[in-house]
């Protein structure tokens with residue numbers, strides 16, 4: 001597995017950086033809201049999210065917020081078949097539990113969004129940590145009295 005970004009990934013990153021959408025979602029305007037609409041998306045579909053005005057949260061090891069991204073080494077080991085889906089899941093959850101302790105403010109900031117799309121390079125409906133993160137975010141949000149509405153995968 002090549003560690004370098006492909007030309008299409010580089011193009012996506014440039015476009016996203018121009019749109020300034022790879023950071024945390026903007027603060028919630030209405031603080032009475034207790035529901036966050038959570039989508040998942042392949043970064044290749046970022047234009048569809050843009051059209052719908054849904055902010056992206058890039059959680060990839062390559063370009064995303066490191067607080068919510070898997071270890072790059074874990075990703076490479078998984079892609080080369082050295083780490084199973086089960087082990088990848090366990091390692092990712094372990095990293096997220098540490099992240100919760102180390103970066104509580106980053107996690108709290110997520111609860112300020114009224115809507116967010118969890119983004120990774122993987123195509124839709126394959127094993128991907130964005131679905132694992134969605135589960136974890138839901139548990140975290142529920143503990144803080146916030147309900148997650150699962151809106152599914154953003155596709156064309």
Ligand SMILES: [Zn+2]
Pocket residue numbers: 120121122127128129130
């Ligand atoms: Zn993925």
